[in-house]
Amino acid sequence: MSEQTRYILNENDLPRYWYNILADMPVPLSPPLHPATGQPLTPDALSALFPMELILQEVSQERYIEIPEPVREAYKLYRPTPLIRARRLEKVLDTPAHIYYKYEGVSPSGSHKTNTALAQAFYNKVAGTHALTTETGAGQWGSALAMACRFFDLDLEVYMVKVSYQQKPYRRFLMETYGAQVFASPTDRTQAGRAILATNPDHPGSLGIAISEAVEVAATSGGKKKYSLGSVLNHVILHQTVIGEEALKQMDLAGEYPDMVIGCIGGGSNFSGIAFPFLRENLRNGQRTRLIAVEPTAAPSLTRGIYAYDFGDTAGMTPLMKMYTLGHSFTPPAIHAGGLRYHGMAPTLCALYDAGYIEAVAVPQRSVFEAAVLFTCTEGILPAPESAHAIRVAIDEALKAKEAGEKRVILFNLSGHGHFDLSAYNAYNNGQLEDLALPEEEIAAIPSRLPQISQSQVA
Numbered sequence: 001m002s003e004q005t006r007y008i009l010n011e012n013d014l015p016r017y018w019y020n021i022l023a024d025m026p027v028p029l030s031p032p033l034h035p036a037t038g039q040p041l042t043p044d045a046l047s048a049l050f051p052m053e054l055i056l057q058e059v060s061q062e063r064y065i066e067i068p069e070p071v072r073e074a075y076k077l078y079r080p081t082p083l084i085r086a087r088r089l090e091k092v093l094d095t096p097a098h099i100y101y102k103y104e105g106v107s108p109s110g111s112h113k114t115n116t117a118l119a120q121a122f123y124n125k126v127a128g129t130h131a132l133t134t135e136t137g138a139g140q141w142g143s144a145l146a147m148a149c150r151f152f153d154l155d156l157e158v159y160m161v162k163v164s165y166q167q168k169p170y171r172r173f174l175m176e177t178y179g180a181q182v183f184a185s186p187t188d189r190t191q192a193g194r195a196i197l198a199t200n201p202d203h204p205g206s207l208g209i210a211i212s213e214a215v216e217v218a219a220t221s222g223g224k225k226k227y228s229l230g231s232v233l234n235h236v237i238l239h240q241t242v243i244g245e246e247a248l249k250q251m252d253l254a255g256e257y258p259d260m261v262i263g264c265i266g267g268g269s270n271f272s273g274i275a276f277p278f279l280r281e282n283l284r285n286g287q288r289t290r291l292i293a294v295e296p297t298a299a300p301s302l303t304r305g306i307y308a309y310d311f312g313d314t315a316g317m318t319p320l321m322k323m324y325t326l327g328h329s330f331t332p333p334a335i336h337a338g339g340l341r342y343h344g345m346a347p348t349l350c351a352l353y354d355a356g357y358i359e360a361v362a363v364p365q366r367s368v369f370e371a372a373v374l375f376t377c378t379e380g381i382l383p384a385p386e387s388a389h390a391i392r393v394a395i396d397e398a399l400k401a402k403e404a405g406e407k408r409v410i411l412f413n414l415s416g417h418g419h420f421d422l423s424a425y426n427a428y429n430n431g432q433l434e435d436l437a438l439p440e441e442e443i444a445a446i447p448s449r450l451p452q453i454s455q456s457q458v459a
């Protein structure tokens, strides 16, 4: 039997449809609420921020939504992405498990974020939008959207979390090369930013604050600018399902079916993108794949957070969403996986986790880098610190399979490469990384960080 390593699809196999989990939700989803009134949000209320087509996708109950041809054309620059059997890693672990990974780091900006960036830029362009605003943590989302805005001829303002702006200047240079304007958040350009700076001029920033700034700029632009979010929302997760749809075909080429699908979670988009098509097979076609979401112990939204209505941003400008949250004013420890430092999580993913359709596990930073280095030294690809959370758990599961003496088929999403994260690897290599688990006092204080409307629910 030949030992195939890469499972490659043709351009013709590029999916024609995204998969919408809302059509198959086995549990009801609590509606988003208006931030001022606490009443269920009308699609109209979102129109200051998003073009109508994306708002319709946000609430659509259609199972499949067609990928527009200009978006498919742009996807062809890097899709279908490869599915790779980690044979060299399997050998080193001496495990009977078969480990597969879907590699999204081949996208031009280096992560899965390009999948939704291209779609969002396209829908904004056809709606007549001239400029977008957004936030970025580590810079992957900002650089994906910067490229997409250049492709579809839109201006872009990026509010970048200050600690990342300082730690990761190369991501900023990439965004600027694509033509975006990048600001270190909190800035003095917005009320939300000025309020934070007044209490602490050296505030390191957070995704929640950067979202407040980007939302404020779009909401007060008199319709000239729209806002774009890189994760969490239903339409973003919809766009990411292209990952799982391809992976289903590729596992078929490999003649196997995964016993488990693993992904890291920041806002939940890359995990949901690979996992939801497999969840559909569980729900509709009797498969029994385990779906495992991995988060850092420094920002453990699913495993330690509270399931309650909370704001998506720090200033309380976004709609209230029911999600597992650490509290919207939470500033997570400065771990190197910047993309996983968010207080909340995608509402669909949260509802599915709450109902037991998805598992979650939290892992500390040093064990993540240990896994990342082992992966780099066996498979050759240096993973993004975010993606390495999924590798950690894939390795742990492969070792459990070895202990049990069972062949288990493991699929994980390698959401991006880590070529802009080499200073984090340098810190790890020199023994300078800490685990930075969230202190118990911080966990105990979550209820006090929730908005009034949630207090009654958690009391």
Ligand SMILES: *Cc1c(COP(=O)(O)O)cnc(C)c1O
Pocket (backbone or CB within 6 Å): 111, 112, 113, 140, 141, 230, 231, 232, 264, 265, 266, 267, 268, 269, 270, 271, 339, 340, 384, 386, 387, 415, 416, 417
């Ligand atoms: C942004 C990012 C993440 C986390 O965001 P999700 O929406 O949870 O996917 C994970 N991996 C990489 C490489 C990222 O850029």
